[in-house]
Amino acid sequence: MRAVDEVVEQPAVPSAAPAPVTRRADLWSLLSYLALAVLALSRLWRDPDGRVLSLNEDDHGVFLFFLQHGERVLFHGDNPFFTDRINVPDGVNMMANTSVLAVGVPLAPVTHFLGPAVALVLALTLGLAGTAAAWYWVLSRHLVTSRVAAWVGGLWCGFAPTMISHANGHVNFVSQFVVPFIVWQVLRLREPGRVWRGGVILGLLIVLQVFVNEEILLFTALTLAVFVLAYGIMARRESLALVPRYLAGLGVAAGVAVVLLAYPLYVQFYGPQHYEGQPFLPEKYVTDLLSLPAFARQSLAGNAALAEKLSVSATEENTFFGPAGLVMIVVSVIMLWRSVAARATAIAGLVLLVVSMGPWLRVANHQTPIPLPFGLVSHLPIIDLVSVTRFAMVAATVAGVLLALATDRAGDLPERRRRWFRVGLVLALVPLAPKPLPVVPADPLPAFISQGMWRGYVSEDRTLVPVPLPEVTTGRAGVRWSALTRLDVRTPRGYFMGPANPPGDLTGSWNAPRRFTTDLLWRVRQYGLRPDLTTTDRRRIEADLIYWRAAVVVLVPGSRNGDAVLATLTDALGPSREVGGVRLWDVRYLAVPPPG
Template sequence: MRAVEDVVSDEAGARSETPAPRRSRADLWALLNYGVLAVLVTIQLWRDPNGRVLASNDDDHGVFLFMLAHGERVLFHGDNPFFTDRLNVPDGVNMMANTSVLALSLPLAPLTHWLGAGVSVAFLITLGLAGTAAAWYWVLSRHLVQSRVAAWVGGLWCGFAPTMVSHANGHVNFVSQWVLPFIVWQVLRLREPGRAVRSGVILGLLIVVQVFINEESLLFTALGLGIFVIAYAVMAPARAKRDARQMIAGLGVAALVSLTLLAYPLHFQFAGRGNYHGQPFAPDEYATDLASIVGFARQSLAGNAELTRTMSVSGTEDNMFFGPVGFAMIVASVVVLWRSVAARATAIAALVLLVVSMGPTLKVFGADTGIPLPFGLVSHVPIIDLVSVTRFAMVPATLAGVLLALATDRLREFTPRGRRLWQVGLVLALVPLAPKPLPVVDAGPLPPFIAQGTWRQYVPDDRSLVTVPLPEVTTGRTGMRWAALTHLEYRSPRGYFMGPVNPPLDDTGSWNAPRRFTSDLLWRVREFGERPQLSESDKARITQDLIFWRAAVVVLVPGSRNEGPLLDTLTAALGRPQEVGGVRLWDVRSLPVPPSE
C-alpha cells in the first residue's frame, strides 16, 4: 500500500511479489531458525531449569522466579496481582512498582504450578528471544520490505543482537519485546485515512499488554517514536502537516483506551502501598561507553569478557557492541537509504537515544572524559529518573536492525559487485555477533525440610520462615529461590525487590527492605566472617526483629558463605539449633505475633 511505502521510502515504487508458496516456506524457515537459535542460547539452563541459575545475574534470575511464582498464586490462590504479602513481611511488596510481568506470569501460571517457576523462566527467555525476532520479521516482511531474506536479517538482528542476548542473562522483561514491533506498526498506521478509531483501539490494547510486560521498554519505544516523528516533520513538513490530524486522533483513541484500563494499576504503582520514587544509584553509574559501539559483547562469538568489562557495567547490560564491521554496515545502511526521509528520521532517533544512553558525561573504555552530554539536563525529570540510562541504547540497537533490513531489501538495485560486497559485509558483521550459550551455575537442590514440606509443621500461615542469610540483593538469593520454588506457600521477610528505602521519611527507591539491626548484623557476619559478642541488649533487639518479621522458625541455609560464624551468632542469640530435614533451625513460635494491619 502506498501509505506504507511513504513511511519506508518516499520514492519507492511497485516491486515484484515473491510467489506465495515460496513466501510461506521462507516464513517457516525463518521462524524455525529463530526457535533453534533461542534454544541453543538457553540450552544449558534447559538441562535443569529448576536446579540451575544464570551465572551472569543469578540475582535477577531469582527475582523472576519470584515474579512467576506470584503469578501462580494470583491464578491458583486468588492473591492480589498488584501487591504481595508473601515477601518482605510484614510490609509486603508493591508489584506494580516492580517488574511483575503479569502479562507473562498469569498465562504461564499453570506451567509454573505443575513444572516449577524455573521452567517458566527458561521458557520465557527462550520465547522472548525467538518471539521478538519473529515479531520483527513479521512486521518487516508484511509491511516494510519485499525480500524475505532482508526481513530475516532484520528479525535476526532485533531478536538476537548483543543487547538482547545480554539481557537474557536474567532479564525476562527485556527479552520479551514481541509486542513492541506491533506497537510501532500501529502508530505508523494511524496516518492512514479512516483508521483512527480501529488502529487507536488496537494500539491502546497493545500498550496495556506491554505495561504488564515492561514499562521501561514501552517508554523507550515512545521516546524513539517521538523523536522519529519530530525529525520527520522537520524534514517533510508538508506531509507531516497533512497526516497530523489523523495521527493525533488515533493517538487520542489509544490514550483513552489504555488510560481507562490502566488507571487503577498506575495509581497503585505510584500512590499505593510500597511505592517509591527514583533509583538507588546516580544517573552516570550505569551509562553506555562510547567504545562499546564497535566492541564485542561477552556473549558474542568474538567477545572477550576481560575487554568487555572495561566498556560495560555488567553481563546483563551489554547494550551496544555492534563490532567494527557491524557498525560499518549500519552506517552503510543509512547511506544506502539516505534519500528516504523516514530512514533519515529513524537514524536520527537512533543517534539521539544513543547519546542519551551515554549519561551526563562521555566515557571511553571506562574512563570518564569529563565531556558533558545532554542527559545531564534531564536526569532528574520524573519517570526518566526511574530508568537505567544505558538501557536507552536498546532502542538504537533495535533500529540498527530495521535499517539493516531496509538497506538489504535494496540489494536488487545494487550492481553485481555491490551485491557481493554487501553479502560479504553481512556475513562479516553477523558471524562474530553470533550468540554463545548463556552460562549457568548449579543452584543446589532444595533441602528435604523445604522440598518435602516439613516446614509446614513449623510455619502457620500468619507467620514467616526466616532464612539466613536473609533474603537480600546479592547475599540472600537462596532464600528467595526456596520460596519461589515452593510457589510462595510460606511468607518470607525482606527480599530483593524495589521499594522505599525508609518509609515514610525517605521514599527513594531501594533494592532492599529498610535496614534493621538484625539484618545489618547478619550481613556483616556473612560478608566478613565476624563473630560478634552479643550483649543482652543486642539479643533483645534480635528478638524484636524476629517479632516484627512474624517469625515462626529461623533456618540456616546449608553451605552459606561464612556458615560457621553465622551458626555461632544465631546460637549465641537463640540457643542451640535443631537439625531437621538437612537444615539447622531455631523454633521461635513462642514469640508473640504482632496484630495484623
C-alpha cells in the same frame, strides 16, 4: 522496489511472491529463530531445576518468584498488583517491580504443572524468538519486499548482543514482541479511517506492554516521538496534513490506555510500598563510546575481559555491534539516505544512543569532561526511574531495522556492489552469533524445604526467616525457596524494588529498610567475627523477629562464615536443632500481633 517513504505515507503493498513460497520462507524463518533461542539457552534447558544462569543468579531467582506469582494470580486469585509472600509484613508492590504479568499469567499453566524453573527458561526462549519473529512479521508485511531482508532484520532485533546479554535472567527485556506492533500501529494512524480502530488497537497494545515492561514502552514512545519530529521537520508539507489525524488517533489510544491502566498505575505510583527514583545516580550506569565497535562477551567473537571493561555488567551490554557490524550500520544509513523515513529512523536511534551515554562522555571506562545532553533531563520524573545505558537498546533495534531496509535495497545494486554488501553482512552477523549462556549448579534444596518439613513449624500467618537474610546479592535462598514452594513459604525482606526507609525516605532501593538484626548478621557473615551480644542486643533481635512474624529461623547450609553466624544465633536464641539438613531455631513462643 518501493521506497521506505512510501511505506510511511501509504499502506504497504502485499509481496508479489507466490503464496506457497512466502509461507515456506515464513516457516523457516520462525523455526530458525526458535532454534537459535534454544541454542542460546541450551545449557539451562538441560536441567532447568538444577541450574541457574551464572552471570545473573540474583535476577534468575527473582524472576522465578515473579513467574510463580503469575501462577498464583491465575490459580489462587492472588492480587496481581501486590504480594505479601515476601518482605513480610510490608509486602511488595508488584506494579512497581518488573513482575511481567503479561508473561507470567499466560505461562501460569506451565509454572503450575512443571514449576517456575521450566517456565523461566521457556519465557527467555520465547522472548528471544518471539521478538525476532514479531519484527520479521512487521518488516515482511509492511516495510520490505524481500523475505531475506526481513529475516536479517528479525535476526538482529531478536538476537543482537543487547538481547543476549539481557537473556541472562531479564525476562522483561527480552520479551519485546509487542514493540513492533506498537510501532506499526502508530505509523498506520496516518491512514484515513484509522482514528478509532487504530487508536483502540494501539491503546490495547500499550496496556499489554505495560504488563510486560514499562521501560521498553518508554523507550518506544521516546523513539517514535523523535522519529515523528525528525520526519516532520524534513517533510513539513506532507506531515502537516497528517497532524490532526495523528493527534486524534493518539488521543483515542491514550483514552483507552488511561481507562484500563488507571488503577494499576495508581497502585504503582501511590500504593503501598511505592518508591521514587533509583538507588543510584544517572551517571553510574552509562554506555561507553568504545563499546560500539567492540564484541560482547557472549558473542562468538567476544572477549570477556575486554567486554567487562566497557560494559556496566554482563546483563547490560546494550551496544557491542562489532567493527563490521558498526560499519554495516553506517553503510545502511548511507544507502538509505535519500529516504526521509530512513533518515528519521537513523536520527531517532542516534539520539537515544547519545542519551544512553549519560551526562558526560565515557571512553574506555574513563569519564571525560565532555558534557552530553542527558545532563539536562536526568532528573525529570519517569526519566529518573531508568537505567541510562538501556536507552542504547533502542539504537540496537533501530540498527536491525536499517539493516533490513538496506538489505532489501541491495537487490537493486549492481552485481559487484551487491556482492560486497552480502560479504559485509556476513562479516557483521557471524561474529555476533550468540554462544550458549553460562550456567552453574543451583544450590540444592535442603530436605526441610523440598520435603515440606517446614509445614510442621510455619503456619500461614507466620514466616520462615532464612539466614543469611534475603537481600540483593546475599541471602538468595529466601526468594528462591519461596518461589520453589509455590510461594507457600513466606519470608521477610527479599530482593525487590521498594522505598529505602518509608515514610521519610521513598528513594528506590533493592533492599528492605535496614534493621538491627540484618546489619548485625551481615557483618558476621561478611567478616566472620562473632560479636559479644548484650541483653539489649538480644531484645532487639527478638523485636525484629516479632516484626517479621517469625516461626522459625533457619541457617542456610553452606553459608559464608557459617560457624560464626551459627554461634551468634545460638548466643541470641539458644541452642538450635538439626532438621532436614538445616539448623533451625523454633521461635513460635514469640507473641506476634494479629495479621493486618
